[in-house]
Amino acid sequence: MTQTTQTLSRIVAVMAASLLGLLLVAGHASAQAPSGQAAQAVQPADLAGLWDAVVVVNGVEVPFRFELAGSGDALTGAFFDGDQRVRSTSGSARDGQVVLAFAQYGTQLLATLRDGVLEGRYDRGTRGAGYPLRARRSVPEANDPSAPSIAGVWIVPTSSTKGEQAFRFIARQQGSQVSAAILRVDGDTGTLSGSYADGRFLLSHFSGARPARYEVTLKADGSLELLQNGSMTLTAVRASDPRAQALGKPSDPSEHTRVKDASVPLQVSAPSLGGGTVSLSDDRFRGKAVIVSVTGSWCPNCHDETPFLVELHRKYRARGLEVVALTFEEAEQLKNPTRVRAFVTQYGIEYPVLLVGETDELNAKLPQFENLNAFPTTFYLGRDGRVRYVHAGFPSPASGAFYTEAREDIERIVESLLAEPAPGAAK
Numbered sequence: 001m002t003q004t005t006q007t008l009s010r011i012v013a014v015m016a017a018s019l020l021g022l023l024l025v026a027g028h029a030s031a032q033a034p035s036g037q038a039a040q041a042v043q044p045a046d047l048a049g050l051w052d053a054v055v056v057v058n059g060v061e062v063p064f065r066f067e068l069a070g071s072g073d074a075l076t077g078a079f080f081d082g083d084q085r086v087r088s089t090s091g092s093a094r095d096g097q098v099v100l101a102f103a104q105y106g107t108q109l110l111a112t113l114r115d116g117v118l119e120g121r122y123d124r125g126t127r128g129a130g131y132p133l134r135a136r137r138s139v140p141e142a143n144d145p146s147a148p149s150i151a152g153v154w155i156v157p158t159s160s161t162k163g164e165q166a167f168r169f170i171a172r173q174q175g176s177q178v179s180a181a182i183l184r185v186d187g188d189t190g191t192l193s194g195s196y197a198d199g200r201f202l203l204s205h206f207s208g209a210r211p212a213r214y215e216v217t218l219k220a221d222g223s224l225e226l227l228q229n230g231s232m233t234l235t236a237v238r239a240s241d242p243r244a245q246a247l248g249k250p251s252d253p254s255e256h257t258r259v260k261d262a263s264v265p266l267q268v269s270a271p272s273l274g275g276g277t278v279s280l281s282d283d284r285f286r287g288k289a290v291i292v293s294v295t296g297s298w299c300p301n302c303h304d305e306t307p308f309l310v311e312l313h314r315k316y317r318a319r320g321l322e323v324v325a326l327t328f329e330e331a332e333q334l335k336n337p338t339r340v341r342a343f344v345t346q347y348g349i350e351y352p353v354l355l356v357g358e359t360d361e362l363n364a365k366l367p368q369f370e371n372l373n374a375f376p377t378t379f380y381l382g383r384d385g386r387v388r389y390v391h392a393g394f395p396s397p398a399s400g401a402f403y404t405e406a407r408e409d410i411e412r413i414v415e416s417l418l419a420e421p422a423p424g425a426a427k
Contacts, residue, residue, distance in 0.1 A: 047075070047093055049137065050066075050067050051068065051118065051136065053066060056132040057131055063202070064211075066078060066135070067085075072092065072093060073091075075098070075099075076091055080207060081191050081396070082179055084191075084207075084397065086207045089101055089346075098112070098113065103339065103346075104339070104345075107124050107125050108125075109121075110123055111134075117134060117136055118133075120133055126332045126339070127298055142195075143175045143176050144196045147176035150218060151173040152240075153170050154237060155247050155248075155250070156234050157235065157248055162186070162373050163371065165247075166250045168402070169182050170188075177194075178192075179191050179398070181396070181398035183402055186393035187376075187394050188398050189210055190396055192398075200216060209300040213230065215227040224237075253406075254390065256371060256390075257377050259390060260369065262386060262388075265381075266292065266387050268366070271355050272354055273327075273337060273352075274352065278352045287383050287423060290381040291309060291313075291323045291378060291380055291414070292378065293306075293379075294375065294379075295327050295375065296329055296359065296375055297327060298329065298330070299376065301375060304394050304395070306349070308410075310347050310350070312414060320418055321417075321418060324354065325352070325353040326356045326365075327355060327356060328375075329359070331358055334357070374392040377390065377391070378394075378410075380410075383421070391406075394406065
């Protein structure tokens with residue numbers, strides 16, 4: 001081979017190698033580049049941190065914030081309910097798809113990352129149609145120094161299907177940032193969070209449950225206008241305002257539901273999640289003070305109450321306290337109670353959970369009560385098996401002092417029931 005021929009051969013080889021390298025790079029870039037047909041590959045750095053999102057519920061955009069951490073099959077997420085986090089039970093980020101499961105609610109967040117935007121849906125499982133969802137990287141909210149003060153307790157007149165005359169609107173404020181809750185007889189909305197801009201406060205909540213949006217405007221007469229979910233307008237007056245006296249009182253949770261005949265012991269018998277049938281007449285309850293909670297794994301206010309019941313059970317069971325949960329679920333959950341089991345695991349429930357029936361069977365299954373229409377509702381039984389107290393609903397920490405007062409009142413009830421002698425015991 002001549003020198004010229006050798007030189008030409010080397011040039012051709014270099015060009016071929018270069019062309020092959022270019023083709024490989026181009027092919028790799030094509031595989032990674034976002035397009036209308038392919039999702040952007042999800043890397044850990046793409047996801048970790050806070051995201052500002054909206055779910056669309058009945059045509060209304062509900063803003064909320066969530067957090068992502070980890071990567072791959074170790075992806076985790078959390079919704080916010082004020083200072084509390086509602087954490088995912090599993091998650092993944094692979095092949096351009098983001099999945100977060102919340103087994104305690106039987107739900108999933110499913111989304112795809114494209115051009116910095118997560119878009120998908122929040123799948124509600126057996127609870128009905130899902131919510132469209134989209135999210136972007138979180139940005140700090142600006143502080144508006146012109147924000148008026150709305151902190152305090154307000155009375156909201158209403159005429160609810162549960163017989164209520166008024167709700168409470170409870171607000172805490174720091175500058176233009178507000179966290180609030182609306183407290184009803186069955187519990188509250190969870191923490192409504194938001195800020196002041198353009199002459200109004202935009203407050204919202206979504207923690208995997210309870211989607212809500214309120215536009216709150218302070219009126220010239222000192223009242224508040226609350227536009228609920230873009231359609232219903234409510235009025236609120238400060239509880240200290242003399243005008244509040246004419247608006248009706250919020251329902252007393254200790255008087256909302258009544259036992260028809262307090263002299264008759266409560267009778268309940270139903271299949272247990274742990275197997276077999278459990279009845280309040282069983283030996284394990286005889287001579288004990290018993291808390292009987294009407295609950296549901298679908299019910300956000302029941303999620304608020306359950307950690308407290310678990311705490312009471314652990315604190316007082318050595319002194320003779322028993323707790324029983326009567327759960328009412330959709331038909332699908334009664335057949336295959338996966339969400340109920342996750343609910344039990346989530347809160348470390350160690351007391352019996354009974355699968356009593358569907359939600360519309362509440363009064364048929366518990367005929368000893370009047371005006372039984374709130375989830376949760378909790379019955380407090382003396383050592384003789386009779387109902388001594390009934391408490392409708394349960395507030396979350398978002399209700400501030402009302403949450404603290406509810407806990408303290410209930411603990412006093414438990415202490416008083418445990419102080420009673422068992423039937424037939426020597427005095």
